[in-house]
Amino acid sequence: MDVDRDELSSSSVLRLEGVDDVEDFVWGDQVESASMSLGRFSHVYDLMDMGNKAFRENRFEEAVNCFSRAHSIKPDDPIILNNRCAAYLRISQFLKNRPPSASEHRPLSGLDPTIHAGLALKDAEQFMNMRSESVTPYILKADALILLERFELARDAIVSGLRLDASSIALRNLERITTNIFGRRQHGRPARTDDFDCTLCLKLLYEPITTPCGHTFCRSCLFQSMDRGNRCPLCRTVLFISPRTCAISVTLNSIIERNFPQEYAERKMEHEILTNMGPDLLPLFVMDVVIPCQKLHLNIFEARYRLMVRRIMEGNHRMGMVALDPATGSVADYACEVEITDCEPLPDGRFFLEVESRRRCRILRNWDQDGYRVAEVEWVQDISPLEGTKEAYDDMTLKVAAYARSWMKVAQEAAQTDQTRLVELHRAEGLRPSPSDPESFSFWLATLTNVRPLDRLSLLRLRDTRERLRRGYHLMKREER
Incomplete structure (x- = not known):
């Protein structure tokens, strides 16, 4: 691909560093260490000379062909990789900066800037393995990553290069470029409007699900609402979906996570607190007195306990079983932890559970959370027998x-x-x-x-x-x- 100098200068919107020229393949320095015949080395030298000349005349595709032929003969040479990488970068830079109107007068078929930038990245990484003490491969790698719009990785490469040479002007220039581009992209985020809120909890959508009728809710909010009836909370359309078969909207979730990271992290923490309550907190199923070493089958049909079971199944699969104390009319002071060993969701929203009782605890205090009880507990063991007994x-x-x-x-x-x-x-x-x-x-x-x-x-x-x-x-x- 030949590039006119006028077209090149007019399209050079994105500036790169370290690709204005290529490195000369010096005969005297190379021939002494060459592990090949003089004739083969002479052929490599001629190819590199032709490639460098083509590069300096903006005939980058011809330069790539020459460098690739030289590389096939001498694959472990860093100068060949450096020069071919620079040629790939110049082609990618030209294609990326070329205005759409230029294609009307001079179409370029089958050329993609990302392909050439990807090839340049491979050469830069191989070059880096050979000359890890030089900043040049770090400059070329950062150039390739910028063209691929992988700006955070480009900044990592720049930082690594600056550790080798903090005075590198090329790396400092690239650092400014990535900072400016990344900053513009940050400012280009969508505004935080209530379009990203769940209409049930009025908070940022977390694990969003879009119903067949086109409305979007938090996953937990939707199924909590459906515990009271299988209709859309907004338009009342009958919904034939269940937590097991309904997938979250991956695209919308990733957009929210990327554009509102702090608020998303807060919502994630809220969700984890409800599903993983900690070692001394237990959601309570108020039904009967259970003691350790029992296996029971439970039919969960109340809306509040269906919500509780969904949260438990996302966490450690454990809850407390407790009875009401007839003397006080409130939750008894002792409970037993049970583990859900099998959970079968039924089509009507109920759960059929198999549970095994594990260990007992004393309830220190309990409170209401979304309709069911949660308790702070103290785990209890028997007093050890006296010595001699x-x-x-x-x-x-x-x-x-x-x-x-x-x-x-x-x-x-x-x-x-x-x-x-x-x-x-x-x-x-x-x-x-x-x-x-x-x-x-x-x-x-x-x-x-x-x-x-x-x-x-x-x-x-x-x-x-x-x-x-x-x-x-x-x-x-x-x-x-």
């Missing part, structure tokens, strides 16, 4: 464990005609902890029999493992009779 303590645990095995066998035989009870016993047997963990084992004993809610709450409050083992033993004895 451990042997008797272990002996009691082993005796109760032996009785529990025989009791389970008898109970399963007696339940052959009652499939529901038989399934319960098999499920409990699968959750049986080792007697070497007496605290968990004592809770498991209590799950084998039908214990009233108030008695289960009493077991949660109890911090004496030996007493809980004794109660579990007597409960099995009572049911056996």
